[in-house]
Amino acid sequence: MENIAEEVLKGNRFALSKAITAIENEYDNATEIMQKLYPHTGHAYVLGVTGPPGAGKSTLTDKLAKEYRKRGKTVGIIAIDPTSPFSGGAILGDRIRMNELTLDPGVFIRSMGTRGSLGGLSHKTADAVKAMDAFGVDVIFVETVGVGQSEVDIVKAADTTMVVLIPGMGDDIQAIKAGILEIGDIFTINKADHDGADKLATELNMMLDLDGETKDWRPPILKAIANQNIGIKEVVDTFHKHHDHIEGNGQLTVRRTERAKNEMLDLLDARIGAYVRHNIVDNGKLDEYVQDIKARKTDPYTVVNSVLQDMLK
Ligand SMILES: Nc1nc2c(ncn2[C@@H]2O[C@H](COP(=O)(O)OP(=O)(O)OP(=O)(O)O)[C@@H](O)[C@H]2O)c(=O)[nH]1
Ligand SMILES: [Mg+2]
Known part of the structure; x- marks a missing residue:
């Protein structure tokens, strides 16, 4: 199915099912689907x-x-x-x-x-x-x-x-x-x-x-x-x-505003976490850091500071 989101908006049950499967399994197209659905x-x-x-x-x-x-x-x-x-x-x-x-x-x-x-x-x-x-x-x-x-x-x-x-x-x-x-x-x-x-x-x-x-x-x-x-x-x-x-x-508006805020922060946390993982876990650097930390050549605080500084450059 090409346009899952469009089909969902048309009321296609099969498309809704596919959209939720994409969400559940974190398929690559899940974000794009959500971007298109969100305004509705x-x-x-x-x-x-x-x-x-x-x-x-x-x-x-x-x-x-x-x-x-x-x-x-x-x-x-x-x-x-x-x-x-x-x-x-x-x-x-x-x-x-x-x-x-x-x-x-x-x-x-x-x-x-x-x-x-x-x-x-x-x-x-x-x-x-x-x-x-x-x-x-x-x-x-x-x-x-x-x-x-x-x-x-x-x-x-x-x-x-x-x-x-x-x-x-x-x-x-x-x-x-x-x-x-x-x-x-x-x-x-x-x-x-x-x-x-x-x-x-x-x-x-x-x-x-x-x-x-x-x-x-x-x-x-x-x-x-x-x-x-x-x-x-x-x-x-x-x-x-x-x-x-x-x-x-007015509580309903308050609840929904709070929810929008928390959802955005959660999404940001998840993305940043994935980015960090990608950058230091997958390339094996994490193991090096851990060895040095264990040997007391450095400490986790210093490592985290320098990792963050590198990434935010
Ligand atoms: N006696 C009695 N049994 C009930 C009542 N409501 C539900 N049941 C029975 O209780 C059992 C469990 O019901 P479910 O609706 O599956 O309970 P649930 O809370 O969804 O269960 P989980 O999703 O596994 O946590 C079933 O056998 C129902 O038929 C009731 O008001 N009285
Ligand atoms: Mg149940």
Whole structure:
């Protein structure tokens, strides 16, 4: 395909698929594709969905996507494959569960691999989001597992982030609370058909009370039974509420500006890193430096200073 970007802009699904593959694998044409797509981004609303493995994130996303379709919106879904080998089986599950959605031309689903590329994943996810945005979907879901730093980085691509929790997590909630309180605009307790949903809601409420004194948005706590389609409309309504809230108080613009800034700095870091590598690692100079540093003939600080001076000439 000659003009992948042009085809994406025309709404060609196959081209969108190729564009995301180029992004994922860092093909040479990825930058050019993004340059052409970028002017056409900024229209989609991006929803982050994160939470522990098996919480029902994909099931929820599937039902939420269908609800958005009912409301006349087109939907993109990016599922970031679980890194853990324990939940690796869910990748196939995701595809099967979301299968009926893939028959709907108003929905585009794509999973992206994390293996071996955690560092670059947030920027690849952000680019995949932009590709879907330029393609023309109204709403984009980004599903990630867990609440570690890499997920936090990934949800930075989202305008509104929902954290999915499940009853019976016991002390786990203590362990992850710092991370989840920070990133959750909305909390959904899924699997509310299991015991302990109310207890979890109470605990979460207490934590949010402690955390939320200075904030003007109190993250709502919702309950859902995703596989029975219960609580789905309420989640979508709450997404809308949060959207209206951050649009009204200017936070949406602030978030998006911050995102543009961080993305540019990340890109710059990556390019500079690649340039440095190319210049001192590939030509074997690094090994010489390391030998000299090890022998205490010089030190890393001096070496870095002189390498930089040489490069910036
Ligand atoms: N009982 C019950 N089971 C549910 C509910 N929602 C989802 N499930 C089931 O929980 C299992 C995991 O659901 P997924 O949607 O794959 O969960 P996930 O969070 O996407 O999982 P990973 O992507 O692997 O982290 C599936 O067997 C679902 O059918 C619910 O509300 N109640
Ligand atoms: Mg999933």
